[in-house]
Amino acid sequence: MSAPIVHGGGITAAAAAFGGSPEDWLDLSTGINPCPVALPDIPVRVWHRLPDRHLIDEARRAARDHYRSGEILPLPVPGTQSVIQLLPRLVDAGRLVGGTDNRVAVTDDRIAVVSPTYGEYARAFVSAGFAVDAVDDLAAVGAGHRLAVVVNPNNPDGLIWPAETLIALHDRMKAADGLLVVDEAFGDADPALSLASRASQLSNLIIFRSFGKFFGLAGLRLGFAIARSDILTRFEDWLGPWAVSGPALSIAASLLRSDISPIRGRINERCAGLHGALKGAGLQISGGTALFTLVADARADDIYTHLCRHHILVRKFDYAPEWLRFGLTPDPAADRRLGEALQRFER
Amino acid sequence: MSAPIVHGGGITAAAAAFGGSPEDWLDLSTGINPCPVALPDIPVRVWHRLPDRHLIDEARRAARDHYRSGEILPLPVPGTQSVIQLLPRLVDAGRLVGGTDNRVAVTDDRIAVVSPTYGEYARAFVSAGFAVDAVDDLAAVGAGHRLAVVVNPNNPDGLIWPAETLIALHDRMKAADGLLVVDEAFGDADPALSLASRASQLSNLIIFRSFGKFFGLAGLRLGFAIARSDILTRFEDWLGPWAVSGPALSIAASLLRSDISPIRGRINERCAGLHGALKGAGLQISGGTALFTLVADARADDIYTHLCRHHILVRKFDYAPEWLRFGLTPDPAADRRLGEALQRFER
Numbered sequence: 001m002s003a004p005i006v007h008g009g010g011i012t013a014a015a016a017a018f019g020g021s022p023e024d025w026l027d028l029s030t031g032i033n034p035c036p037v038a039l040p041d042i043p044v045r046v047w048h049r050l051p052d053r054h055l056i057d058e059a060r061r062a063a064r065d066h067y068r069s070g071e072i073l074p075l076p077v078p079g080t081q082s083v084i085q086l087l088p089r090l091v092d093a094g095r096l097v098g099g100t101d102n103r104v105a106v107t108d109d110r111i112a113v114v115s116p117t118y119g120e121y122a123r124a125f126v127s128a129g130f131a132v133d134a135v136d137d138l139a140a141v142g143a144g145h146r147l148a149v150v151v152n153p154n155n156p157d158g159l160i161w162p163a164e165t166l167i168a169l170h171d172r173m174k175a176a177d178g179l180l181v182v183d184e185a186f187g188d189a190d191p192a193l194s195l196a197s198r199a200s201q202l203s204n205l206i207i208f209r210s211f212g213k214f215f216g217l218a219g220l221r222l223g224f225a226i227a228r229s230d231i232l233t234r235f236e237d238w239l240g241p242w243a244v245s246g247p248a249l250s251i252a253a254s255l256l257r258s259d260i261s262p263i264r265g266r267i268n269e270r271c272a273g274l275h276g277a278l279k280g281a282g283l284q285i286s287g288g289t290a291l292f293t294l295v296a297d298a299r300a301d302d303i304y305t306h307l308c309r310h311h312i313l314v315r316k317f318d319y320a321p322e323w324l325r326f327g328l329t330p331d332p333a334a335d336r337r338l339g340e341a342l343q344r345f346e347r
Numbered sequence: 348m349s350a351p352i353v354h355g356g357g358i359t360a361a362a363a364a365f366g367g368s369p370e371d372w373l374d375l376s377t378g379i380n381p382c383p384v385a386l387p388d389i390p391v392r393v394w395h396r397l398p399d400r401h402l403i404d405e406a407r408r409a410a411r412d413h414y415r416s417g418e419i420l421p422l423p424v425p426g427t428q429s430v431i432q433l434l435p436r437l438v439d440a441g442r443l444v445g446g447t448d449n450r451v452a453v454t455d456d457r458i459a460v461v462s463p464t465y466g467e468y469a470r471a472f473v474s475a476g477f478a479v480d481a482v483d484d485l486a487a488v489g490a491g492h493r494l495a496v497v498v499n500p501n502n503p504d505g506l507i508w509p510a511e512t513l514i515a516l517h518d519r520m521k522a523a524d525g526l527l528v529v530d531e532a533f534g535d536a537d538p539a540l541s542l543a544s545r546a547s548q549l550s551n552l553i554i555f556r557s558f559g560k561f562f563g564l565a566g567l568r569l570g571f572a573i574a575r576s577d578i579l580t581r582f583e584d585w586l587g588p589w590a591v592s593g594p595a596l597s598i599a600a601s602l603l604r605s606d607i608s609p610i611r612g613r614i615n616e617r618c619a620g621l622h623g624a625l626k627g628a629g630l631q632i633s634g635g636t637a638l639f640t641l642v643a644d645a646r647a648d649d650i651y652t653h654l655c656r657h658h659i660l661v662r663k664f665d666y667a668p669e670w671l672r673f674g675l676t677p678d679p680a681a682d683r684r685l686g687e688a689l690q691r692f693e694r
Contacts (some may be wrong), residue, residue, distance in 0.1 A: 008525050022401075036395040047566045048383040049634060050559075054359050054369075078568075081587045194509025220399045221425075245592050246566025318380050 034330035036216035040254035074224035088128030112340035188214035189290030281342030310341035381677035383563035387601035409603035421571035435475030505634040535561035536637030628689030657688035
């Protein structure tokens with residue numbers, strides 16, 4: 001078992017090290033919308049009964065219409081993490097002919113992860129015994145790779161790959177019988193970037209979508225996978241029956257059919273507030289998405305510690321010591337609190 | 348992929364075949380408490396944030412005190428199903444020395460499942476390429492079995508194995524380096540039967556508990572695993588971070604610390620109501636637990652169809668055509684509805 005990656009949300013540990021009670025910290029270490037959408041009514045039977053086919057189908061149809069995935073009914077999964085962990089098994093299963101699903105010999109298969117990016121992809125494949133190439137450009141993904149991962153827009157730098165570039169990569173992967181995973185966890189702010197509407201024509205493509213980040217409901221544990229039916233059937237079979245909770249399905253079926261423009265407007269407003277605070281303190285914005293902003297600064301580590309002393313938690317990166325990632329502030333008061341703390345940092 | 352087992356909850360299919368709208372059917376096909384417990388308040392942050400260590404630890408401590416597992420902090424899992432599916436991997440991992448976790452050669456390992464019982468155990472092991480022996484007595488579990496499964500009380504017959512008998516089986520399994528799984532999904536009505544308080548002394552024992560059945564909240568997807576720490580750590584690692592939703596953890600932390608005697612009282616009252624309806628119609632009760640009752644009748648299949656015509660769904664069993672399992676009725680009116688329908692059955 002490899003060591004777990006430290007994810008956003010380490011407020012308890014930060015408060016233990018720098019003081020204050022966790023509730024009083026300003027947590028900017030995640031990429032989750034800080035203004036959770038109001039919950040729709042959840043019928044009693046949704047809590048009471050096992051999630052049934054009808055409820056699952058309702059959520060799948062709402063997701064299809066929301067993500068515009070055409071003929072593909074997205075598969076609800078208990079968070080993208082759950083299917084990231086199944087990718088090694090999918091590659092194994094694709095190689096086997098006539099074997100059972102989880103018993104294979106060790107091979108020299110390689111995986112490409114366009115990097116730097118979200119760390120759980122490399123971790124899942126390395127744990128399963130695969131060799132992972134962290135490549136910094138799509139051109140470095142070669143015929144020797146059984147599967148390639150692109151996070152689009154990328155986390156944490158916000159880099160965007162145009163749809164046509166990704167489709168060309170898909171076609172190359174497909175020609176060598178490989179798979180392309182495109183993680184659109186931060187794709188909700190700009191739906192035009194999504195490959196979802198092309199997925200039914202791209203047989204070797206797997207798209208992951210996150211429900212919790214955009215709607216501010218990460219506690220629900222819900223994401224969707226969009227891919228050809230035999231891949232979704234494998235995921236469904238491996239996750240097993242009732243993998244997603246009833247409340248998550250019910251909330252998704254409702255919110256994915258609601259008007260999301262106020263949510264998008266609020267996120268954009270919060271993003272502008274965050275940018276104002278960062279620029280007001282003279283920081284250099286080097287990337288990001290609507291849900292987080294990346295700052296590059298030679299003294300990033302000192303700024304990180306300085307903010308901790310003000311009980312504000314952001315993300316730093318072992319592999320890029322000049323980077324800091326700021327999640328959205330929940331309101332203008334938090335913008336001011338962040339701005340004032342940053343302005344007290346002595347250069 | 349093996350064919351999915353038909354579980355309780357097939358009201359939609361039954362209504363399609365026999366008419367009526369699903370809401371008007373009386374669903375007695377599950378083993379879930381039909382009177383869901385009132386939900387405690389769920390703080391907004393629980394919906395909003397990824398389930399953090401603090402929330403998970405709260406639920407684990409509440410489960411430890413509730414199940415009396417002593418030194419062992421039960422591991423929350425997204426339904427028992429999720430860990431049933433990991434058992435083949437656990438057996439594989441136990442056999443490997445120095446290998447990676449999910450890449451092994453096919454072997455002739457055998458698994459014992461004390462049967463008839465809940466079908467997902469055999470299905471999970473057969474899908475993973477294991478040979479499964481359905482044994483009808485603990486004495487038939489031999490040294491050749493890498494893992495044995497006992498559901499206690501058993502589903503659907505309610506058979507109970509005394510703690511000392513199971514401990515003796517554990518000791519035999521342990522002597523041959525095997526594991527014993529005891530599924531106590533229906534163990535809440537009689538906590539004295541549970542091995543949880545002995546688990547810290549039984550190193551090769553794994554206990555599964557269900558949260559949703561007793562509390563009537565199956566939509567939550569929550570169960571607990573109780574075992575020695577390296578086994579729980581493996582499950583935790585394989586399930587990955589944030590496997591259980593925040594609302595499920597929060598509700599469990601609250602309800603597992605509440606006074607459950609009114610729930611137990613209500614279940615016993617409902618069980619008495621169900622028994623009255625069955626006996627009043629001259630049916631023979633041959634087993635069961637507080638949450639379901641097993642009836643044996645030579646015309647079980649005809650009774651099943653007759654009840655479907657009255658829009659009442661119960662469970663029948665391919666392997667035991669004389670059995671019918673009745674879940675609890677939600678109220679006295681449902682007792683009367685069931686009793687009247689049964690009395691109209693013509694012998």
